[in-house]
Amino acid sequence: MSLAIQEQVSLRAYNTxxxxxxxxxxxxxxxxxxxxxxxxWAQQQDIAVLLLGGGSNLVLAADLDLLVIHLQLRGIQVLDEDANFARIEVQAGENWHDFVQWSLAQGLSGLENLSLIPGHVGAAPVQNIGAYGAELQDYFESAWVYDRQTQQPQRLTKAQCQFAYRDSLFKRESGRRVILSVIFKLPKQADLRLDYGDLRGYLAQQQISAPTPQDVSRAVCAIRAEKLPDPQQLANTGSFFKNPVVSAEHAEQLKQRYPKLVCFAQADGQSKLAAGWLIDQAGWKGHRQGDAGVHAKQALVLVNYGTASGQDILQLAAQIQADIRERYGVELEIEPNVLG
Ligand SMILES: Cc1cc2nc3c(=O)[nH]c(=O)nc-3n(C[C@H](O)[C@H](O)[C@H](O)COP(=O)(O)OP(=O)(O)OC[C@H]3O[C@@H](n4cnc5c(N)ncnc54)[C@H](O)[C@@H]3O)c2cc1C
Structure with a gap:
């Protein structure tokens, strides 16, 4: 089999x-x-590999002395269905948002809150994508992966994928398994989740009292478009930091000092803080250093106004992390994958 391997390729068009x-x-x-x-081929050349989907969760800090494998496996297949559910297998190279829209058009629900998240289906399990109170794992059944250690395809169940907040087996053992396709079990009866963010308010404003999954998807798209920069217009990689989880005591102390602190109690008794709120309150929103900046409408998003390098973005991120540590005693962890 002949492979069209190119050399010295600019990745500018391959990362958001x-x-x-x-x-x-x-x-x-x-x-x-x-x-x-x-x-x-990479093994024979003794060279490392980077698996690339849509490039929307990457910070490329330097030239990469490796083989980038751009995964373009395509196809969506209904495996089986009954009166309540359909099982759908989606190949890794399918666009995530297009698949969500496809599923809604088939009368299937579950993925509406995850509308408009950039990237490919194959990368979605890597950080267990989430938005508006929903996560990929909610309707994930299994995935076909290629295990580079055993050199065999293998089907992994949800439990084996060890999903957690923006985390999974794939992230923890980065690069070992290539996700080939993902199998979802999607319900035919909607069980809408409207209690997160401005969803209910937006639907009420539109005078939609009995929303369908498609209404929710449209609402999510409209709210996201209002708050998040479109990478086609202003380059960015979505939320730059994870929402930090702190002890209940720590959250309580911060609440005494900052009564408007945004924080969510977790099942394990800890508290999740809104990283964007902390960064915003610290005065970083709209801050710009050369072509690297903090988005003017959403403090959690770092943007590239044109010629910023990955290093410029990471330097700005480090300044924000140091400031947040000093002000609130909170560690901010970078969400996208940093390479180079
Ligand atoms: C504007 C914007 C908004 C965003 N909003 C959200 C959001 O609301 N919620 C959220 O969770 N994320 C969000 N993100 C982050 C991003 O969209 C997701 O993480 C997405 O799943 C990344 O997909 P990708 O194909 O672009 O992955 P890439 O950036 O190409 O890759 C990400 C990681 O996955 C690995 N990878 C890629 N494909 C595979 C594969 N097939 N098998 C194994 N490993 C693989 C890569 O090596 C890399 O480590 C946002 C990003 C942007 C730019």
Whole structure:
């Protein structure tokens, strides 16, 4: 099998932060056979590999001396269905939002709150994508993966994927397993989750009293478009920091000092703080250093106004982390994958 491996490829068009670094080698694959051939080639060259989807959760800090494998496996298939559920297998290279819209058009629900999240289906389990009170794991059944250690395809159940907040087995053992396809079990009867963010308020404003999953999807899209910059217009990688989890005592102390602190009690007794609120209160919103900046409407999003490098973005992030540590005694963890 011949592989079209290119050399010294600019990754600017392949990451939504629009950072201009080069990959020493680059190949697009659209089948398991091509993937195996690309992995074998990298092994023979003794060179590392980066698995690339839509590039919307990456910070590329330097040129990459490795083989980038752009996963382009396509296809959506209904495996089986009954009166209540349908099981759908989606190949890794499908666009996430397009798949969500496809599922809603089939009369299936569950994914509406995750509308408009950029990227590919294959990367969605990596950080267990979440938004508006929903997470990928809610309707995830299993995934076909290629295990680079055993060199075998393997089906992993939800329990085996060890999903947690913006985390999974795939993130913890980064690069070991290539997600080939994801199987979802989607309900035909909607069980809408409207208690998060401005969803209820937005639907009431639109005078929608009995929303359908498609109404919720449209609401999520409208609210997101209002708050988050479109990477096509202003390069960014979504939320730059995870929401930090602190002890209940720590949250209580902060609440005494900052009565408007945004915090959510967790099942384990700890408290999750809104990282965006902390950064906003610290005065960073709209701050700009050269072409690296904090978005003017959403303090959790770092943006590239044009020629910022990955290092410029990371330097700004480090300043924010130090400030938040000093002010609130809280550690902010970077959410996207940092490379190079
Ligand atoms: C404007 C904006 C808004 C966002 N909003 C949200 C949000 O609301 N919630 C949320 O959770 N995230 C959000 N994100 C982050 C991002 O969209 C998700 O993390 C998405 O799942 C990344 O998909 P991708 O295909 O772009 O992954 P990439 O950036 O290409 O890759 C991300 C990681 O996954 C690995 N990977 C990619 N494909 C595979 C595969 N097939 N098998 C194994 N590993 C793989 C990569 O090596 C890398 O480590 C947002 C990003 C942007 C730019």
């Amino acid at each position: 932060l629009a950072v201009d670094v080069r990959a020493r080698f680059f190949v697009a694959v659209d089948s398991l056979e091509q993937l195996q051939a690309a992995l074998l």
